[in-house]
Amino acid sequence: MSLTSLLSDLTRAVGSAHVLTHEDPATDLSAWENDWRKRQQGRALAVVRPGTTAEVAAVVKACAAAGVSIVPQGGNTGLVVGSVPDTSGTQVVLSLQRMSAIRAIDPANLTLTAEAGCVLQTVQEAADRAGFLFPLSLAAEGSCTIGGNLACNAGGTQVVRYGNARDLCLGLEVVTAQGEVWQGLSGLRKDNTGYDLRHLFVGSEGTLGIITAASLKLYPKPAAQLTAWAAVPSLEAAVALLGLAHQHLGAGLTGFEVMGQFALSLVAKHFSQQRVPLWQDTPYCVLLENSDHESEAHARAQFEALLEAALGQDLVTDAVVAESLSQANALWHIRESIPLAQTEEGLNIKHDISVQASRIPAFVAEATQALEAAIPGVRIVNFGHLGDGNLHFNVQAPEGQNAATFLREREYEVNTLVYDTVARFEGSISAEHGIGSLKVDTLPHYKSAVALDLMARIKHALDPQRTLNPGRVVA
Numbered sequence: 001m002s003l004t005s006l007l008s009d010l011t012r013a014v015g016s017a018h019v020l021t022h023e024d025p026a027t028d029l030s031a032w033e034n035d036w037r038k039r040q041q042g043r044a045l046a047v048v049r050p051g052t053t054a055e056v057a058a059v060v061k062a063c064a065a066a067g068v069s070i071v072p073q074g075g076n077t078g079l080v081v082g083s084v085p086d087t088s089g090t091q092v093v094l095s096l097q098r099m100s101a102i103r104a105i106d107p108a109n110l111t112l113t114a115e116a117g118c119v120l121q122t123v124q125e126a127a128d129r130a131g132f133l134f135p136l137s138l139a140a141e142g143s144c145t146i147g148g149n150l151a152c153n154a155g156g157t158q159v160v161r162y163g164n165a166r167d168l169c170l171g172l173e174v175v176t177a178q179g180e181v182w183q184g185l186s187g188l189r190k191d192n193t194g195y196d197l198r199h200l201f202v203g204s205e206g207t208l209g210i211i212t213a214a215s216l217k218l219y220p221k222p223a224a225q226l227t228a229w230a231a232v233p234s235l236e237a238a239v240a241l242l243g244l245a246h247q248h249l250g251a252g253l254t255g256f257e258v259m260g261q262f263a264l265s266l267v268a269k270h271f272s273q274q275r276v277p278l279w280q281d282t283p284y285c286v287l288l289e290n291s292d293h294e295s296e297a298h299a300r301a302q303f304e305a306l307l308e309a310a311l312g313q314d315l316v317t318d319a320v321v322a323e324s325l326s327q328a329n330a331l332w333h334i335r336e337s338i339p340l341a342q343t344e345e346g347l348n349i350k351h352d353i354s355v356q357a358s359r360i361p362a363f364v365a366e367a368t369q370a371l372e373a374a375i376p377g378v379r380i381v382n383f384g385h386l387g388d389g390n391l392h393f394n395v396q397a398p399e400g401q402n403a404a405t406f407l408r409e410r411e412y413e414v415n416t417l418v419y420d421t422v423a424r425f426e427g428s429i430s431a432e433h434g435i436g437s438l439k440v441d442t443l444p445h446y447k448s449a450v451a452l453d454l455m456a457r458i459k460h461a462l463d464p465q466r467t468l469n470p471g472r473v474v475a
Helices: 002-013 053-066 118-129 146-151 197-201 235-253 261-270 294-310 323-338 338-345 357-374 403-424 449-462
Strands: 044-048 070-073 089-094 102-107 109-114 167-174 181-184 209-217 226-230 253-260 286-291 316-320 380-386 392-397
Touching: 002 044, 002 053, 002 181, 002 197, 002 449, 053 070, 053 089, 053 167, 053 181, 053 209, 070 118, 070 146, 102 118, 109 146, 118 146, 167 197, 181 197, 226 294, 226 323, 226 380, 235 253, 235 286, 235 294, 235 357, 253 261, 253 338, 261 286, 261 380, 286 294, 286 323, 294 316, 338 380, 357 380, 357 392, 357 403, 392 403
Parallel strands: 044 089, 070 089
Antiparallel strands: 102 109, 109 209, 167 181, 167 209, 226 286, 226 316, 253 286, 253 380, 380 392
């Protein structure tokens, strides 16, 4: 089948208004062809925007018949170059953005069913209007989509209590590489009838099937949510504070973020309108969230008892508890502004690693020492989800060095130093961002040969033509 015939088939499937190509000089495809971090600019044969699951299936069948590969795309907010086309001009970008409906909310079953192109914030707001909480929360929630969140098994700030996106998903609707539709949206919490296909597709980054809808877990809204910001003298103290928080707050501990002094200094430097508390006199600050199902008074008493105990054990040198929702939002905004402040400082080398929380202090000490020995003056932007052992251990060029040159010339060396240290601590080189194409050649150095072989077999079994997002996750 010729590419012209394929474009005709795609137009019949979704309508001419939803097949975008470079043939029209007035059409700008850059929003679909450029990755979020501007690391890669691809060129698509076409951007196709189906509006229904049946249309997705028709598009996949047409591309399979033509032997043309598909790049599924949601909000295109990924950080590992996994949702944009290559530069060949022969791939079809399948954008799910038109499939943005909330299909159903079941209050008795505590579930919400949303289409893959539904923006995360829209899901949060729909749950809130219905009187419930959907706890997945991350900085890109205003633009990332549920399908993308599930495809990369997104994490965020409340994993310590609710788990990753995988843990919040009860069922999926998926279009296979052959254009068949698997209906798995039952919303059952118990179904022991064979292999769990849902878990297979979650985290597969669009390489095994295209998620078109999901059944998601809802939770009762807490009666009160309080936020505290604490200065800690070391990462060891932060880990000890985490243990103390688990003891005092139990399931009420819904957020535990750590932020290094240099990371916070970038926020203070580039977003001076934000008032960053306590950062100048301490190596680390911690952001804690307590969600209480009894009352605000009970939550505040728990927080005060926790902080009093932490101060008594010299785990905390100073702390503030937000007195209002606006103050709490301001504190969280500081945390979420760190990646933006890094961007303002210049291009940087990002890492999304995980090790056991108990081993994070030793990992940071060893990795920092190795980087400083290799690159005098290197600046470490260390922050992340200490509650679940996930750090964004990022590396900024030494002061005065050209950031683009540093990235181009030192990225491989820096990655090797960091990932080798991660391996020594039996950790993972990707905690929540995925592999994409950015790490696909790196993964074999840090994943067992047996695991990689199993992954390759699964890919071949489900997508023998390799039409779904080729060159991602499995080389």
